[in-house]
Amino acid sequence: MDRVDLKPPAGTVGQRADAYAAAPLLNCLLREVAEPVPDPGERPVHRLPGTGRLLRVRPGRRPADPEVHSAGAWHRLSHAELVKLVAEELRRHTGLSDGDLSAEMIDSRDTVAALLAARARATAPEDPYLRSEQSLITGHPYHPAPKARGGGPAAAWMPYAPEAHAHFPLVLLGVREDQVAEEGDTRALDALGTAPPGYRLLPAHPWQLDLVARDLAPAFTDGRLLRLGTTAFDAWPTAAIRTVYEPRRDLFLKFSLDVRITNDIRRLWRHDLLKLRRTDAFATGAFAAMGTPAAWLSDRGYRTAAFAFEELAVLVRDGLRGHLLPGATPLLAAGLAEGFEDSPPAAGSDPQAWWEAYLRQVVPPALTAFGDHGVVLEAHLQNTLVAVDAAGMPVQALFRDAEGVKVLPDVSRATGWERLVYCLVVNHLGEIAAALAEHHPRLDPWPAVRRELARHDLPEIPALLAAPTLPGKTNLLLRWTGADGAAARYLPLPNPLATG
The missing domain is CATH 1.10.510.40 (Transferase(Phosphotransferase); domain 1)
Structure with missing residues (x-):
């Protein structure tokens, strides 16, 4: 295949981050709120009904170069200025004051800037599958803050960022056997290391472990949890961030992550885990009956600690090799x-x-x-x-x-x-x-x-x-x-x- 011309935004890291972050925010604003103005001229013009302001952008799949009309002229908006414009419009449009969204939009832009700087120093994986999972700098094209990382410092999340081509070992914990909660096929977890007698192995995402460290401190003190080191291999975070892939073992693991990413705090919630096997069985049965190359990657089962059911949950998912057509x-x-x-x-x-x-x-x-x-x-x-x-x-x-x-x-x-x-x-x-x-x-x-x-x-x-x-x-x-x-x-x- 030929090399692709991706045409990323030009300019400094800050200017490129502004462009990457503005595109999905503009997509949302134009789709959900703005009203097109008839016969706008060379560039599309939109009226913001709450404030009455006029906004124009360079059109396309990823709109760019937002400008607002004021004092008889068009004025270019930085991403920070665009966020202020959107916040004022939404206050007028909905009658509601801002909660956390403005901060999330700024955090998303700052995350992009940090990722661009990190990618310049990182080496992309040779495996095209992993490269595709770790390619999403824009992310969700119709979300106002697709790259927000919970507002924390970049040093806390960058080692685990797929967009920075991260790969890292997982933390291995031992959970006392009488505190284990699990359902389905979790045998793959037992092959990741060795637990001492009376304990079961439980891998943990290191970022999640940092996030919930204070809550888990009593369990480490009284022996319900043990630290057993780390895996002897690195795992690669996929686009979902909290799901990782280990290519040699062909193993996907999905973890809880107490961070808001797009619309949700990305925990493995108890109510979802408790219905997981039923839902997965329906999907597995549907694909088995199709008789086509299409495949369902089964969520086989989960394991966690009863006293930290959501916080430490890990889900085992089918790998790729048992499903892929030869040579695909x-x-x-x-x-x-x-x-x-x-x-x-x-x-x-x-x-x-x-x-x-x-x-x-x-x-x-x-x-x-x-x-x-x-x-x-x-x-x-x-x-x-x-x-x-x-x-x-x-x-x-x-x-x-x-x-x-x-x-x-x-x-x-x-x-x-x-x-x-x-x-x-x-x-x-x-x-x-x-x-x-x-x-x-x-x-x-x-x-x-x-x-x-x-x-x-x-x-x-x-x-x-x-x-x-x-x-x-x-x-x-x-x-x-x-x-x-x-x-x-x-x-x-x-x-x-x-x-x-």
Whole structure:
């Protein structure tokens, strides 16, 4: 494959950080709040209804160069000035005062600056799969603070940042046997080291251990917990930050992390863990019945300490090798959308054939799981791997994360379908389509999506193809109003699938 021209923002580290951080914030503002002004001239102009101010940006998948109109002229906004503008607009628009979001937006920008500096000194992994997982400098393209790290100093989180190409050993703890809580298949944890008699092995993420150290101090004092050193190997953090991969053992482990990342504190919550095996069994059964190359990476089981059930929980997930087609290379879909060196969507001479192959791998499993098995996959960019052959053509899709899966009738069919359409079509296919169109301007990606969807006989498909709008998640308003991150709120977006 050819080398990809990623066209990152130019300028100093600070200027580049401003540009990276402004793009998703502007995407949110323009989607959720701003009103387009008719006949704006060369650059799109938007009215902010709360304050009445006019805002213009350089358009595109990643809007840039925000300017506000004042005293008869346009004035360029730094990221800090943009945050102030957004905060004032949202106070007027919602009638609510700011909670933590402004600080998170600043933290997200400062995180990007620190990551850019760290990446300049770091060596990217040779493995293209790991490179794709660690490529997300922009992150979620429609979140106001996608890179916030809880406001802590960079020294606390940088050693564990996937975007800085981090890799690190895990801490090994011993949990007294009468304090172990577990469910499912956790045998892989016992192979990570040796626990003394009367104890079971429990790996811990070192950042999480630092975060909850004070709460755990009594357990170390009275012997419920022991420190057993660290693993003899390094693990690589994936895009999810709290999930790591150890390539030689082909092992994924997902940890709690008491840090807000995008909309949620990223703990493994008790209520999710207690329903994990049921949800995972539904997903595993659905994929087993499909008889296609598509695969589900099973969340096999979890282990934790009863006295720190959420804080120390670790989840064991299927590795890749037992699922991958021979010779195929898995790549994170979010990495394909953002772009990285040798990223297939920007390479190759036949983007139409590539896109049709991509759709054939990704769309049918998600629709079949829903239609035939009542399983609503969270098939967004960060939960989907797309395996490519030696020529970079998609040959297989792999899905993950039982925590985000919904099962009918736990949710209604209408609710499940709306969630699937958002995750699969808006979040996932919309971003890959936009990346393709950016690199290949003569390609219209949506007719191929329409054809692929029309091949499936779900009763919801005709309405989807004819609907004037699709559901778009409102992450800016969700965070400003302090809503639960799981309480998705949608607004209507123009449907590129509709024939009109």
